[in-house]
Amino acid sequence: MRLAAVDPMARELGLVPGQKLADARACVPQLAAIDHDPVADQNLLERLADAADRYTPLVALNAPDGLTLDVTGCAHLFGGEAALCRDLLERMRGAGFTARAALAGTPEAAAALARHGRPGIVPPGGEAEAVARLPVGALGIDASTALALTRAGLKTIGDLASRPSDLLVARFGAGLATRLRRVCGHEDARLTPRRAVAACMVERRFAEPVARREDLTGALSLVLGKAAASLEQRGEGGRLFEASFFRTDGVVRRIAVETGEATRDTAAVSRLFTERMHLLDDPTDPGFGFDLLRLAVPRTEVLAARQVLIDGRGEAERETTALVDHLVARFGRSNVLRFLDRPSHIPERAEVMVPAIAVGGGSYRSAGPAAARPLARPLQLFDPPQPIETLAEVPDGPPASFHWRRTTFQIIRAEGPERIAGEWWRDGEDMLTRDYYGLEDREGRRFWVFRQGLYGRETASPRWFIHGLFA
Amino acid sequence: MTARRDTLAALKGTLARLERGGMPPASPHAPSDGSGLVPLGAAGLDAALGGGIARAALHEVHAEAPVHVPAATGFTLGLARRVAPAGPLVWVRQRFLDQEFGRPYGRGLAALGLDPGAVVMVRVRDAEDALRATLDAARCGAVGTVVADIWGAPKILDLTASRRLSLAAAESGVTVLMTRAGAEPEPSAALSRWRVRGLASEAAEGGMPGRPAFSVTLLRHRAGIPPRDWSMEWDREHGRFRERTALPGRLAPLPAERTAAPPVEPQSIPFRRAG
Numbered sequence: 126m127r128l129a130a131v132d133p134m135a136r137e138l139g140l141v142p143g144q145k146l147a148d149a150r151a152c153v154p155q156l157a158a159i160d161h162d163p164v165a166d167q168n169l170l171e172r173l174a175d176a177a178d179r180y181t182p183l184v185a186l187n188a189p190d191g192l193t194l195d196v197t198g199c200a201h202l203f204g205g206e207a208a209l210c211r212d213l214l215e216r217m218r219g220a221g222f223t224a225r226a227a228l229a230g231t232p233e234a235a236a237a238l239a240r241h242g243r244p245g246i247v248p249p250g251g252e253a254e255a256v257a258r259l260p261v262g263a264l265g266i267d268a269s270t271a272l273a274l275t276r277a278g279l280k281t282i283g284d285l286a287s288r289p290s291d292l293l294v295a296r297f298g299a300g301l302a303t304r305l306r307r308v309c310g311h312e313d314a315r316l317t318p319r320r321a322v323a324a325c326m327v328e329r330r331f332a333e334p335v336a337r338r339e340d341l342t343g344a345l346s347l348v349l350g351k352a353a354a355s356l357e358q359r360g361e362g363g364r365l366f367e368a369s370f371f372r373t374d375g376v377v378r379r380i381a382v383e384t385g386e387a388t389r390d391t392a393a394v395s396r397l398f399t400e401r402m403h404l405l406d407d408p409t410d411p412g413f414g415f416d417l418l419r420l421a422v423p424r425t426e427v428l429a430a431r432q433v434l435i436d437g438r439g440e441a442e443r444e445t446t447a448l449v450d451h452l453v454a455r456f457g458r459s460n461v462l463r464f465l466d467r468p469s470h471i472p473e474r475a476e477v478m479v480p481a482i483a484v485g486g487g488s489y490r491s492a493g494p495a496a497a498r499p500l501a502r503p504l505q506l507f508d509p510p511q512p513i514e515t516l517a518e519v520p521d522g523p524p525a526s527f528h529w530r531r532t533t534f535q536i537i538r539a540e541g542p543e544r545i546a547g548e549w550w551r552d553g554e555d556m557l558t559r560d561y562y563g564l565e566d567r568e569g570r571r572f573w574v575f576r577q578g579l580y581g582r583e584t585a586s587p588r589w590f591i592h593g594l595f596a
Numbered sequence: 597m598t599a600r601r602d603t604l605a606a607l608k609g610t611l612a613r614l615e616r617g618g619m620p621p622a623s624p625h626a627p628s629d630g631s632g633l634v635p636l637g638a639a640g641l642d643a644a645l646g647g648g649i650a651r652a653a654l655h656e657v658h659a660e661a662p663v664h665v666p667a668a669t670g671f672t673l674g675l676a677r678r679v680a681p682a683g684p685l686v687w688v689r690q691r692f693l694d695q696e697f698g699r700p701y702g703r704g705l706a707a708l709g710l711d712p713g714a715v716v717m718v719r720v721r722d723a724e725d726a727l728r729a730t731l732d733a734a735r736c737g738a739v740g741t742v743v744a745d746i747w748g749a750p751k752i753l754d755l756t757a758s759r760r761l762s763l764a765a766a767e768s769g770v771t772v773l774m775t776r777a778g779a780e781p782e783p784s785a786a787l788s789r790w791r792v793r794g795l796a797s798e799a800a801e802g803g804m805p806g807r808p809a810f811s812v813t814l815l816r817h818r819a820g821i822p823p824r825d826w827s828m829e830w831d832r833e834h835g836r837f838r839e840r841t842a843l844p845g846r847l848a849p850l851p852a853e854r855t856a857a858p859p860v861e862p863q864s865i866p867f868r869r870a871g
Contacts, residue, residue: 444738445684445716451732452718460719464702464712476702481716489702489713501707504670505698537796540804565805569794570663593698596670596708596808596830 129161133223163189174319176216176375179417180209182326183318185232191239193232195316206246220375229255232316233307237263237282252310257283264304270297282308323421325363327351334373334414338402341370341415346395348420353389362387362428366394370405371417378405378415382454385446385482387426393447400454449481458482464489471548472592473508501563503573503593510590513574521580523562527572529591534572538565542576557583563595571595634679637836641812641826646819651679652769653787654762658815659777660793665697667794669745670708671810672773674830674837676741677710679771681835683740685710686733688718688726690747708808709832714740723750727757734764734772741771749779759785781815789815795827798840807831809840 126146135156140149150156166189174184174192180203183195196209203209210226217224227238229247237256238244241263247255256263259282261274274297279285285293286309290302306312327348335341345368356362367381382397405415452461462478466489469475476489515524523539540563547556557578564572573593578584635648642648649655655675659668676685687700702712718729723746730744746753762785765772774786781789795809809829814821827840 441738444736448686448733448736448739449716452716452729455732456718456720456725456729462717462719464705464715464717466702466712472701472703476712478699478717489706489711502703503698503701504666504673504704504708506701506704507698538799538803538805563805565797567796568663569667569796569809569811571666571794571797571805571808593701593704594666595704596666596673 128158166190171319172375172377173217173222175377176220176371177213178320178369178377178419179371180213182320182322182421183316185316185319187232187236191236193236193316195232195318196228210246216375230310231307231313233265233304233314234310236265237308250310252308253286256308257281257286261285264301264308266301266304270301273297321423323367323423324425325352325355325359325361325422326419327355328417328419331416331418334416336411336414338405341405341418342395342399342402344418345398345420346391348418349391349395349398352420352422353391356389356422356425356428359425360427360429361425362389363394363422363425364388365422365424366398367421367423368398369419369421370415371419372412373414373416374412376410376412380404382450383458383482384450385485386443387428389428393450397450397454400451446485453480453482466490469548470545472502472545473506473510474548503571504596506593507591510575510592513589513591515574515589521560521576523564524574524589527564527574527589527591534564534566534570536564537567539563545575557587561592636675636678637831637834638826638828638839640839641828641837644814644821644824645817646821649675649679650787651771652766654758654765654772654774654785656774656776656781656784656786656789658779658781658789658791659775660791662696662777664793665775665777667808667810668775668777668792669697670808670830671790671792671812672743672775673705673708673710675773676743676771677708677835678837680740682711682714684738685715686718686729686739686742687715688720688729688733688742688744690723690726690745691719691721693745693747694719707832708830709835723747724752727752727761730772730774731761731764734761734770735768737768737770739768739770741773743773743775745775745777747776747778749782753784755784762786788817791815795829795840797829807838 128140128142128144128146128149130142131140135153138153140153140156146158149158170186170188170190170192174186177184177192177194181194181196181199185193185195187193196206200206200209203212206228210228214224214226225239225244227235227242227244227247229235229238229252230249231252234247234252234256237259238247241259242256260271261279261282261284262268262271263282264271264285274280274285279288282305285305290305293305294302303312307314329344329348331344335344348368349366352363352366363384364387365381365383367379370378370380372378380398380401382394382401384394384397388394449461458480461481463481463484464476465479465484466476467474511529513527513529515527517524523541524536526533526535528534542560542562545559545561547558549556559575559577560579561573561575564574566572571594572591573595574589574591576587576589578587580587632651633645633647633649634651635642636645657668657672657675659665689700700715700717702715705712705715718733720726720729726744726746730742733739733742761772761774764770781791791813793811795811797806797809800806807829809827812826812828814824814826816823828837829840830836831838
């Protein structure tokens with residue numbers, strides 16, 4: 126067992142990461158060691174990245190303990206680069222972290238400086254000079270390459286940069302040369318942000334933290350208005366709206382609402398958000414209010430001017446869509462559903478229920494085979510079918526009575542069989558054929574049952590199932 | 597000739613509204629004569645109801661026992677089909693009912709003559725959510741009917757809740773049909789209250805099961821229509837109810853699990869015997 130990380134006090138006592146735990150205990154008998162939990166570390170880093178979202182939407186993880194922020198064009202919002210760095214460090218310190226920040230022209234240079242060099246701001250074009258004194262290990266290369274370079278007498282990045290790069294490529298591969306160029310600021314690479322950057326994004330900062338839900342809702346509708354104006358300029362409407370609320374202590378809450386069709390209707394979207402604003406409340410950890418609100422529209426679609434139909438049918442359709450959006454905001458996407466038919470003749474596969482927000486109305490095409498028979502298809506379907514015990518007059522006839530849920534039903538009328546074979550292309554050859562019967566008992570209860578397996582041909586003792594109830 | 601004159605009058609009305617600047621909202625509801633009553637198709641029942649069942653109102657349908665829930669659901673959907681043949685149908689349903697009675701099946705709806713593509717299912721956890729969803733849907737004028745399946749007698753479903761529903765229905769023109777099971781009928785603001793029991797169908801040719809049949813009891817109607825029983829069946833081809841005609845020689849719909857039928861009172865003959 127080795128030490129994964131040490132705190133400042135342990136470092137002063139001479140312990141270093143990578144040391145054996147037994148050795149460390151021999152040096153410091155009162156050492157308090159905690160199991161390393163990489164998943165928890167990762168989650169913590171993700172939370173910090175969420176909190177850093179307030180500075181720029183372009184945040185990337187620099188595992189295991191770093192974050193890279195692309196603040197191009199963002200610094201002036203915080204009063205300049207220096208003020209931004211100060212603000213960031215202060216927040217980190219406030220949350221109990223020891224942090225170092227460096228700002229440079231390329232992500233690699235900034236990472237090398239923050240980890241190994243002097244934190245601070247590198248003037249434009251000064252990267253090569255700033256990193257020249259750093260050890261080659263700061264390039265972020267593997268240990269064996271670093272060792273080989275050190276043995277060759279190339280101890281600092283400056284040493285390495287003064288050599289012709291074709292020699293380095295010949296000995297260590299192109300990776301090292303690229304890395305060197307990036308760290309020295311000769312080549313820039315784009316950051317891959319953790320969260321996709323939405324096409325339309327609007328923010329609002331509060332001078333004082335806001336905690337009341339009504340105030341936040343009001344601020345959100347103002348922001349929505351701005352977003353709608355920006356969408357209108359582009360001739361688009363949003364399908365998905367995501368509001369991020371940044372709490373002063375670094376916690377970020379996100380609320381997303383979805384609409385059935387592209388919209389710029391501020392009032393309607395605001396109403397949908399109102400349904401979900403209770404997600405901001407956290408009774409165990411209320412915090413001190415939110416100081417930044419950001420609205421992103423990650424999914425947009427072209428929103429053409431609408432043709433008003435003379436019979437007003439378009440209006441009715443829009444009202445239905447609005448109702449579905451409202452119900453989705455209230456009860457969740459997976460609880461507001463529509464029927465969608467599938468190309469399959471197995472009854473339970475012939476249709477699925479899909480979120481109503483994803484499909485429009487009228488998407489159901491076929492009514493199934495022979496819908497005109499009274500016992501064609503049941504009104505309610507058991508999924509999966511439930512086993513029953515039957516008593517039949519002849520082995521391959523309809524049941525004369527069956528036992529289900531502790532009750533025996535005496536059948537007076539039967540219809541069938543309707544034979545439905547398995548789908549060999551999906552289930553393989555050994556899927557048993559089903560013979561479906563519509564049954565009716567004396568009290569007018571009507572059942573849809575099937576016998577699984579052809580008697581004598583596929584199985585010697587077929588089992589019976591109830592699959593549905595008719596009206 | 598009259599039909600053509602009616603069409604002409606309706607078109608003239610539409611034009612007048614257009615000229616006034618308003619777009620007429622498309623009505624998902626069945627055409628009616630202005631009284632707001634939709635005939636069910638069974639002549640005796642329609643006559644007793646004074647023309648049919650009222651739109652833009654709350655109606656309750658009780659299943660006589662849990663085993664009759666499918667029949668009650670079928671009757672309710674038949675009503676929905678009559679009231680708003682093409683309009684969107686919002687079906688609010690408690691989630692556990694899917695385990696009990698199976699999940700609603702679109703092809704089965706089609707087999708009853710409804711359009712599965714027009715149905716929006718809302719699956720909710722409890723009666724409180726069911727009532728909220730029902731109220732939301734009842735306030736949206738574009739909806740044809742709202743069907744709400746509510747199990748048992750939840751406390752939240754009191755007189756206030758049902759009055760709120762029927763006010764919303766009256767305002768928006770949506771018909772709200774509430775299916776109840778496992779509950780005793782109790783006072784509510786519903787315009788009418790029904791009790792439904794499944795009935796053995798009249799055999800089709802070959803002794804096969806026929807059209808779905810119901811024994812329907814009108815328990816209460818706010819217009820003071822006296823309680824009565826009807827035997828009806830649903831005719832999917834024409835999308836209407838039909839009164840059952842008890843034909844001799846058919847199987848009597850005698851309940852199997854009862855020991856005996858309740859004793860029939862000797863009826864007093866309304867005629868005076870001569871002589």
